[in-house]
Amino acid sequence: MTTSPATSRPVTGTIYVSRLLTDRAMSHLHSLGAELRVGSEAPPTRSELEAGLAGANAAVITLTERVDADLLAAAGPQLKVIANVAVGFDNVDLSATEAAGVTVTNTPGVLDRASADHTFALILDVTRRITEGDRLIRSRQPWIWGPRMLVGLDVSAGATLGILGYGRIGQAVARRAKAFDMTVIASSRSRTPGTVEDGVTFVDQATLLSESDVVSVHTPLTPETRHLVDAAALKAMKPTAYLINTARGGVVDESALIAALHDGDIRGAALDVFEGEPRVNPALLDAPGLVLTPHTASAGEATRDTMGILAIDNVAAVLSGNPALTPVR
Known part of the structure; x- marks a missing residue:
């Protein structure tokens, strides 16, 4: 050193x-x-x-x-x-x-690379149901391979990743997504919708939410971005889509996310950050299709x-x- x-x-x-x-x-x-x-x-x-x-x-x-x-x-x-x-x-x-x-x-x-690595690890975990499979094995329940068992999203088969906030970490996530042959779109206050940069197409937030198979949050927490992902945003997403948050907990309305998971408004989510951190809303622990890590994206x-x-x-x-x-x- x-x-x-x-x-x-x-x-x-x-x-x-x-x-x-x-x-x-x-x-x-x-x-x-x-x-x-x-x-x-x-x-x-x-x-x-x-x-x-x-x-x-x-x-x-x-x-x-x-x-x-x-x-x-x-x-x-x-x-x-x-x-x-x-x-x-x-x-x-x-x-x-x-x-x-x-x-x-x-x-x-x-910490751009480490945070992007963790983000993509969460994307693969929740879409391919890795943690869910681990829990099944550890439960000691009888199981046998089947065509419909733990089927998830093939991110490398034409899936679209939407990046909310295109700073350093968002850009690093985009590079990883391109390596997985994902289509990448992003929304950013500093880019005009319709422009393309390094294979990433910039769109408005409404378009990003409606077209993405995975939405990954990378905005800082400010008064303007608090609860940026609220009930309306979650309902605007595909019912087959996933939400990833490795930014700050307050950017996502956790109560709205819990309801969206239970109601089937989205298919799943993965969180590394929480609104009341280190306290975690107990209702998150019972929400379906949810992967949780304890703010370790930079670890x-x-x-x-x-x-x-x-x-x-x-x-x-x-x-x-x-x-x-x-x-x-």
């Missing part, structure tokens, strides 16, 4: 790290020579978060920590930078950090190392008087 220019010399100040990062990232952190306050693997309580931030010059946090004006006031005016170990930053009140003069950074780009070894190291390098840059490497704007 090479040392970035931001960490080529010792860094002064106190750095609070809310969660224990990977071994490689922690080694990189210790190489800075700064005073450290490091939490455990478990999410900190609000009081632990306040205590860790009090008097600190910088913080490395994860998406489980909520940053608001009260927390910033408890931290003190010496706080210069908060590095979020995630691409999304809906856990941070950006108006409050701007008012407090605190730089916020995230980790874009470094590749190299990816988690790189995420932590980028967050640390952002802190080192700001504490050294340099611009942040990946500031949230």
Whole structure:
């Protein structure tokens, strides 16, 4: 591992790290020579978060920590930078950090491939009923091969993938889908419907919902995208279609999704993120045709190392008087 220019010399100040990062990232952190306050693997309580931030010059946090004006006031005016170990930053009140003069950074780009891999793993799992088959075997029920047994969607036989949100991760998912010979359409605020880019045709959201065999969500969570996939959107999908969400839980109205699965409005879904995370709506556990994973889309070894190291390098840059490497704007 090479040392970035931001960490080529010792860094002064106190750095609070809310969660224990990977071994490689922690080694990189210790190489800075700064005073450290490091939490455990478990999410900190609000009081632990306040205590860790009090008097600190910088913080490395994860998406489980909520940053608001009260927390910033408890931290003190010496706080210069908060590095979020995630691409999304809906856990941070950006108006409050701007008012407090605190730089916020995230980790874009470094988890695109891992997140896209996980997304496509979920697509294959739910469409080919892999988890369902695993449960059948583990139930010890008698079974025998049959022509109608666990039949699912052939994604490589002309299926259409619709990508809601065409940022870095959405583009990486599109590349994987093209390798499976899928037709790929996408909707994006930055592309005009009717244009084609790298074999991906851009359409409006209504067209995407009605024509896709699989809809994969890759939009950030903002006030505008909260419950973007609601009851109306689900009813607009094919009854044979599947929904995949590896973005943020709040983009999908979970209550509407539960009803749609029970009513047969769509055939299945796979979720890696949840509205009340880490709490999971119990009704999801009883919904048919649903695959669930615990927000692990970025959980590749190299990816988690790189995420932590980028967050640390952002802190080192700001504490050294340099611009942040990946500031949230």
